[in-house]
Amino acid sequence: MKIASWNVNSLNVRLPHLEQWLREAQPDVVGIQETKLADEKFPDAVLAGLGYRSVFSGQKTYNGVAILARERALDDVQMGIPGFEDEQKRAIAATVDGVRIVNLYVVNGQDVGTDKYAYKLRWLDAVHDWLAVELAAHPRLVVLGDFNIAPDDRDVHDPAVWNDTHILTSTAERDALRRLQALGLHDAFRLHHDQAGIFSWWDYRQAAFRRDLGLRIDLTLVSDALRGQAVEAGIDREPRTWERPSDHSPAWVRLEG
């Protein structure tokens, strides 16, 4: 089962990109972030025509998450973080073929020390407690999404700039990610690749993609119970080369069996 995460930065604009990538990559499950669509505008009929069922939690203009599953049911759908009041639609979970999928659009945080940064850390704290509950109920768990955190210096093009006081790489953010991983969640990409300089996001500004000035902030985490089944993981750069692309590329993991 191939499981992927993609921040599309407006599903309205990127539906043709998603369609092309679904045809080419043939994922079985996809977590989408930044749909930027109210639920009544979600293109579930179009996706059904491509063989994908969908569940979604969206809002106008900002945020919005969805999970797609090819020819499989999406059961026990959870929208939002239980017990955490949040206007922003950033979390959705569902069970597919006995694998629990949690799809996160982690708060960006703007800059270290801002209100949005404090919200990011609060939000990650709530996610930690939620994932502990999810793991207890569903040992076969995949947590994926736009984490808006680069795990370590291999995941940034310039560690001198992207340092312990910079957003997406600050100490508190990386500590929060490590705390999630300490629940028993493993970065699938790092189970198979140790090289530096493989990225999933490139800023639209300064020709960052052409210069390969990126970060790896889109992750697929697999639980202890799935670790041995995560036989392959990667990031698809191609969609970032297409006309009018998202600033993110899809990250994926393949579970054997």
Add this chain to the structure above:
DNA sequence: ATGGTTGACAATCAA
């Protein structure tokens, strides 16, 4: 260079 580009939505906000 407190810049730069994209998306949603119509003057800014968010990333």
